[in-house]
Amino acid sequence: MPSRRRWGNSTILPALGLFLTSLFLGAAPAISTPASAGPTGVVPPGSRVEGDVTSLGRDLDVSGTVAGTVVATWGSVRVGGHVTGSVVAVGGDVTIFGEGRVDGDVLALGGEVRFVGAASASRSVGGTVRSLGALESAFLAELRTSPVAGAAVSLLLLSFRIFLLLLWLAAALLLLRLQPRTVAGAADTAPGRVVTLGAIGTSTVLSGLLLSAGLLLVIPARIGLVLASVVAAALYGAKIWGLSVLSLATGRRLLRSARRGSPLFGDPAAMTAGLLALGLPSLFPVFGPLFWALVSLVAIGVAVRVLALREEPQTAASARAAA
Amino acid sequence: MESEEHMIETGAAAAEIELERKLELLLDEMVASSPAAPPDFAARAATRRPFAAWEVRLASAWKVPALAGAGLLSASAAVFVAPLGQLAPQAALTVWGNLVTAALSSSASAAFSAAPALAAAGEVLRGSVTPALGLLVLGSGAIFGAATFASLRRRTARAPH
Numbered sequence: 254m255p256s257r258r259r260w261g262n263s264t265i266l267p268a269l270g271l272f273l274t275s276l277f278l279g280a281a282p283a284i285s286t287p288a289s290a291g292p293t294g295v296v297p298p299g300s301r302v303e304g305d306v307t308s309l310g311r312d313l314d315v316s317g318t319v320a321g322t323v324v325a326t327w328g329s330v331r332v333g334g335h336v337t338g339s340v341v342a343v344g345g346d347v348t349i350f351g352e353g354r355v356d357g358d359v360l361a362l363g364g365e366v367r368f369v370g371a372a373s374a375s376r377s378v379g380g381t382v383r384s385l386g387a388l389e390s391a392f393l394a395e396l397r398t399s400p401v402a403g404a405a406v407s408l409l410l411l412s413f414r415i416f417l418l419l420l421w422l423a424a425a426l427l428l429l430r431l432q433p434r435t436v437a438g439a440a441d442t443a444p445g446r447v448v449t450l451g452a453i454g455t456s457t458v459l460s461g462l463l464l465s466a467g468l469l470l471v472i473p474a475r476i477g478l479v480l481a482s483v484v485a486a487a488l489y490g491a492k493i494w495g496l497s498v499l500s501l502a503t504g505r506r507l508l509r510s511a512r513r514g515s516p517l518f519g520d521p522a523a524m525t526a527g528l529l530a531l532g533l534p535s536l537f538p539v540f541g542p543l544f545w546a547l548v549s550l551v552a553i554g555v556a557v558r559v560l561a562l563r564e565e566p567q568t569a570a571s572a573r574a575a576a
Numbered sequence: 577m578e579s580e581e582h583m584i585e586t587g588a589a590a591a592e593i594e595l596e597r598k599l600e601l602l603l604d605e606m607v608a609s610s611p612a613a614p615p616d617f618a619a620r621a622a623t624r625r626p627f628a629a630w631e632v633r634l635a636s637a638w639k640v641p642a643l644a645g646a647g648l649l650s651a652s653a654a655v656f657v658a659p660l661g662q663l664a665p666q667a668a669l670t671v672w673g674n675l676v677t678a679a680l681s682s683s684a685s686a687a688f689s690a691a692p693a694l695a696a697a698g699e700v701l702r703g704s705v706t707p708a709l710g711l712l713v714l715g716s717g718a719i720f721g722a723a724t725f726a727s728l729r730r731r732t733a734r735a736p737h
């Protein structure tokens with residue numbers, strides 16, 4: 254029953270990854286040092302914590318004083334009190350409200366920095382304020398400081414999403430132009446069940462997350478950060494490569510009736526059609542980002558599968574040469 | 577056709593083109609020696625052949641991508657300009673260009689400038705957990721990644737050829 258075994262493998266691995274990730278997140282209250290247990294770590298008003306405060310997988314609410322740095326991983330931070338060091342949220346937002354004060358820097362990686370009520374960047378933060386999120390967040394941040402800040406944001410954001418789709422198309426076509434045989438060969442071998450490819454992609458992303466977190470926890474931070482960046486870059490590269498191959502394979506199916514002489518014949522046209530078929534639905538609100546996330550997982554799955562099968566085309570080529 | 581051929585680069589592509597010419601000659605010889613084959617057999621066979629990798633070097637293969645790229649660029653600019661009725665189109669396009677450039681470049685520069693703060697946060701995190709837990713997370717990631725890859729390789733080995 255090979256098909257049953259394939260189904261089993263494809264679902265067990267990401268499920269195991271989710272289990273491992275949730276296990277570490279579940280262990281968060283035991284390894285973090287906030288002032289109270291529960292879903293949110295709280296530094297109550299009037300209290301003072303000497304030293305750094307960290308949390309893993311849960312939010313932090315600082316209403317008292319922290320004489321150190323506050324770091325939340327996979328959680329958000331709310332500051333209404335005083336932090337003498339910096340505040341960093343990885344995979345969450347930082348909100349400073351009222352009389353909240355941070356003497357150092359404020360950084361939100363994969364989230365936003367918000368100021369509520371009387372709080373503001375100049376009044377509430379001694380250092381610099383940075384947020385590193387998706388490109389769309391950067392666009393929205395730039396939009397807020399532009400002369401068109403009051404215009405319909407949804408349309409302006411749609412415009413930026415279309416531009417990003419153009420960049421994806423350019424990257425995929427550039428790969429095809431530079432490595433036509435490799436991309437075309439991968440598109441021949443890569444197709445498989447979408448569920449399987451998505452599961453491989455999910456497994457890869459989860460193992461990348463665990464690896465990055467482990468590197469940051471084990472190796473001195475500067476080296477760990479460089480290595481974690483390498484892991485992130487590898488995942489991003491896999492997405493670009495996999496999306497090119499996936500677009501070509503999808504486009505070939507869509508345009509299989511195109512004959513030589515037609516403008517729709519050939520791999521560049523097929524890749525364009527495939528990428529538009531995968532990318533245009535991502536422009537829709539709510540459903541779009543979810544769809545694009547799934548496409549990204551499948552693309553990473555395609556890249557990993559091609560990497561695992563990379564000896565296959567060589568074997569076929571050598572067999573042809575021998576014949 | 578002449579200009580397209582000038583687009584073709586030398587090297588591997590030239591060798592493949594030579595191979596195609598030889599194939600056409602072979603087909604012509606077959607037609608000549610076989611009365612059963614129709615006279616346009618060679619031309620028909622040539623039109624049925626699949627897209628070859630070297631053909632990405634032909635300008636004619638890029639008409640649809642160029643059209644799609646131009647369409648996406650125009651659509652992006654048009655969707656941006658449309659709600660800005662109070663601005664002249666040229667001014668709106670300038671704002672669009674500046675915003676897109678700023679969004680792309682600010683992300684890259686912010687990533688570099690945030691590195692010291694991230695490194696400091698990493699040190700804080702490292703100090704707050706036991707080395708055993710860090711090794712456990714790292715080991716789990718490595719083993720899990722290797723298991724994913726190994727399962728794919730095993731499946732390849734099992735697959736019938």
